Amino acid sequence: MGSAWQWGDPRVRRRLRHPRENRILVACGAVTLLAVVGAVSRAVSGDPEEPLLLLSIPALVYFVRGQLYARQRVNGVRITEDQFPEAHRMVAEAAAAFNMRRVPEAYVVLGNGVLNAFASGHGMRRYVAVNSDLFEVGGRLADPDALRFVIGHEVGHIAAGHTSFWRHFCVSVAQVIPGVGSTLGRAQEYTADNHAYAYCPEGMYGMRALAAGKYLYRDVDFHAVAARAATDTGFFVLLVNLLSSHPVNTFRFAALADRSRPGRVL
Template sequence: MEYRVHQKETFYFTLKILFTVVVVFFAVSALKNLTALGAEAAGPTAAVFVFYAVFIWLFIWFQKVLLIGHLKGNGVEITASQFPEAHEAYRKIAEGLQIRKIPPLFILQEGGALNAFAVRFSGRNYIAVYSEIFSMYESAPEIVQFVLAHELGHVKRNHLVKRFWTLPSAFVPFLEAAYSRSCEHTCDRIGAAFCGEKSIQGLILLAAGKDIFSKVKVESYIESAKTNNTAAVKFAQLFMSHPYIPLRIRDLQNQ
């Protein structure tokens, strides 16, 4: 399946690699300089550095343990015997992306929220789709498939692995969010490669909800977003992991 990687994804990932190397280099250099001053000076500082590094790693690990526990403990896994049509469509998307180890797919009920996510834990990928979206499979299968293809796109592009190994670059303001937004654009394009025009409806669904999304006039929505694109809106975007939905729609329209 052919798709175009968003032009900024490679650029921001290159910056993340660069800053990761820089951060690690200065950290190692600082420890070496402290060591040269003697054990009395180096010991406590190195201990503090190691403590915080381990604390951050354990915090991230613990958060993932809770998430995977919630996913496996409460979620409904989509299999060949549980929602077989959706499972077959999911399998075909994964095969189309040449993903050899297809991630387990779960449905989660989250109080009517519209979301889906990919997570990696202990060397294995998992994908979850919220029930409010999956409940549309019979009436609008292409929209649900767009969401599933988008999440599989994160697996295909190794976004979760790349973010883990470039974690030190998160110290650079706004870089992590910018990289995340470019990844979202790429995954939208992957979803569109499978679902075509229905992909835009999938994004409108996230903006308006499943009860009224079909009534939203796309062009009016985009024009209104342009009018509302004030300095405050642009500034807020710097902190966000996902692009504004009108920007995501415009990107797909320009493909």
Template sequence: MLNPRLVHDNEKSLYIFCLLFSIVVYVSLIISIIGIIYIIAGIIAALFVQGLMMGHIRANGIKITEQQFPSFYHTAHRIGKEMGLSRLPDIFVLQSDGMLNAFATRFMGRNYVVLYSNLFELIETGDEEELSFILAHEFAHIKRNHISKNLLILPALWFPFLGKAYSRGCEFTCDRIAAAYIGNAPAAIQGLVILAIGRTLYKHVNISDYVLESSKERGFFVWLSHIVSTHPPLPVRISKIENMHLYPQHYGYTSKSFEASVQS
């Protein structure tokens, strides 16, 4: 069972607010015939776009199976089982033109995790723990039903700043869950650094200096870029994991590997 202390406060409170806001919008639309048409048209359009994207991924991506990258498949199966997922999501690796990213999605009752190829290449450099953190982060989105919940609160997600704030809360939650389940604070932090600078140079980054210098960057546009983003800044996410590393008891989680010294 998921430890409730791993769920970020902003996710819990903002989801309730987003849900209430969305219900008001839905009721307002339903009382008019035109509003009902808008809702139906929006659902159909969203399903079509989502279906087209998943069709491309399934047709071109490489699916991780017991025969295709079996070692990583068994790692994913273990993490999913430990996190209490009833069924392992379909995992695809997709060519990414150098981009480092991963995402979870759901379509027609099936959960998917997509790893961009440049990120997946970490299995060749011996950095599987860092990749496991990123995978567990995406599994956490599925565990928390974030994708299904987003369908319920679509009006709030489109509302300026509100949906983005909720999304950032979800990202903090998934970082916490992923760090807890892989039980390795340094690997979790390094996984985030990889997203910042890439899989080749990340080992040379002074993490403390990275977080410190980022905290000095202030101003209107720095603030604005933060509140219009679905993801918190990477240095902020790193500092949150460092705090979890220092005070795991506050999150109801302890392990010797998680409490190992954080590399800088």
């Protein structure tokens, strides 16, 4: 696990961030800026209806984030020192490793068979939510390193600034354009994976659960999946990756297996 003073070094922070992330963020921000400027221009010229709808995006982003946060609070199980103390310790350790001033809140939410986790925020609050089926991997299925990697990944999103209101607003218009917002999403996922790897490298093998499920993943050869990134290619593979908010599994596994190069965004 990386120490806080290492994370405080700007060189370490740059190394953990995918090299294309900031450039793609600027491009997405430019799309939103052009849309907003166009909306203002149309409103001034006397066509207010559609432009005013576009200019209401900040309020919409605020409302959606607030509603999502409330849903976790009222329906999820809060991870605390008394409720799931081992997981709470993982969240606190990850926050300390990334030199964060606050430990984010964390929740277990009903998964209904879906293996997923996410990080978000509302106002000054930041939080992590882990679906119950994925949480079981670190608990009942006794693979704490896998859960530690997942938590490191989600806390990494927060540490890298991916959950801020202004970032979400900045990319809001780009998100509705196929292949544009999703490309930023893939770069951010690689950044979060880099944080998780720095925090708990041995936990990367738990990512096999995303490919084979929580019961079969131990039988999966991680490096065999990673090697297919060089052989399972072609137009439709690239298309599936382009339209996905997360890198396809073969690309993602390959990036974790070979730390000498960044993950493939395109």
